[in-house]
Amino acid sequence: MAFLPLDKTLILLIPAIILSIYAQFAIRSSYAKWSKIRSSTGMTGAQVAKQLLRQNGINDVTVEEVGGALSDHYDSRAKKVRLSSDVYHSNSLAALGVAAHETGHAIQHAKSYAPLNIRQALFPVASIGSTWGFWIFLIGMFVSSFGFLMDIGILLFAGATAFQIVTLPVEFNASNRALAQLSSGGYLRTDEISGAKKVLNAAALTYVAAAAMSVLTLVRLLILRGDD
Numbered sequence: 713m714a715f716l717p718l719d720k721t722l723i724l725l726i727p728a729i730i731l732s733i734y735a736q737f738a739i740r741s742s743y744a745k746w747s748k749i750r751s752s753t754g755m756t757g758a759q760v761a762k763q764l765l766r767q768n769g770i771n772d773v774t775v776e777e778v779g780g781a782l783s784d785h786y787d788s789r790a791k792k793v794r795l796s797s798d799v800y801h802s803n804s805l806a807a808l809g810v811a812a813h814e815t816g817h818a819i820q821h822a823k824s825y826a827p828l829n830i831r832q833a834l835f836p837v838a839s840i841g842s843t844w845g846f847w848i849f850l851i852g853m854f855v856s857s858f859g860f861l862m863d864i865g866i867l868l869f870a871g872a873t874a875f876q877i878v879t880l881p882v883e884f885n886a887s888n889r890a891l892a893q894l895s896s897g898g899y900l901r902t903d904e905i906s907g908a909k910k911v912l913n914a915a916a917l918t919y920v921a922a923a924a925m926s927v928l929t930l931v932r933l934l935i936l937r938g939d940d
Contacts, residue, residue, distance in 0.1 A: 721932045728925035735917040742914040743782065746806035746907040747798065751900055757799040757811030760899055764815045765793070767897065773818045777801075784810050786817035788832065793818055805900065809908030812894050813915070816886030827881045837868065838875030845869030849933055866933050873930045876923040883919045887912040 755763075761775045773791045777800040778784075784795050793814045799807040820828045849865025852858050891909055894900045900908060 724928045724932050728928050732921040735921040738914040742911050743806050747804045749805050756803050757807040761793050761811040761815045770822050786814045805907035806911045809911045812890035816889035831878045834875040837871035841868035841872035873926040876926040
């Protein structure tokens with residue numbers, strides 16, 4: 713939806729589009745490479761996630777398997793670390809990195825990590841803004857009697873953009889926690905950490921790309937509003 717209407721401001725989105733394409737390529741190629749290299753401990757992603765939870769005194773979060781590729785996530789409402797089948801059952805460097813990252817989110821939740829709390833607070837308006845903000849803006853842009861909807865659309869989309877921005881420290885922090893605990897806990901040797909780190913860095917790039925697209929789209933809306 714961020715590509716309508718067709719006008720000169722579209723050029724603003726080109727850097728974010730290129731970054732998004734590269735980020736998707738990076739995460740898939742990095743995951744494919746490091747998912748073929750097994751960890752020396754032989755522990756699976758599920759085993760590492762469960763042990764990290766116990767190690768951090770978190771007893772009310774469970775680990776479960778979900779379908780899909782790269783569908784791993786932490787559900788703060790259900791208090792579940794959900795790992796894709798490839799991560800849940802695998803003992804690869806990629807699997808351990810991803811499992812520890814998602815467990816990092818559970819640790820953030822348990823410790824009331826401020827950026828995570830802010831992101832959760834922003835989620836309702838971000839959900840509406842990302843789905844409807846742009847379309848509400850377009851209605852106001854093309855129907856003169858509803859011009860005020862342009863401002864409402866911008867405000868809603870700004871909420872979605874704020875959500876994308878605050879997601880960055882949440883994701884980077886979860887990766888840092890993951891790598892630190894994989895190393896200090898002996899789950900990965902020093903020479904194995906780099907593989908897990910490359911996977912997590914590639915994953916982080918997808919969030920950077922999403923934030924860049926959101927910010928540039930918001931700038932585009934403001935420019936279109938000013939030209940109206």
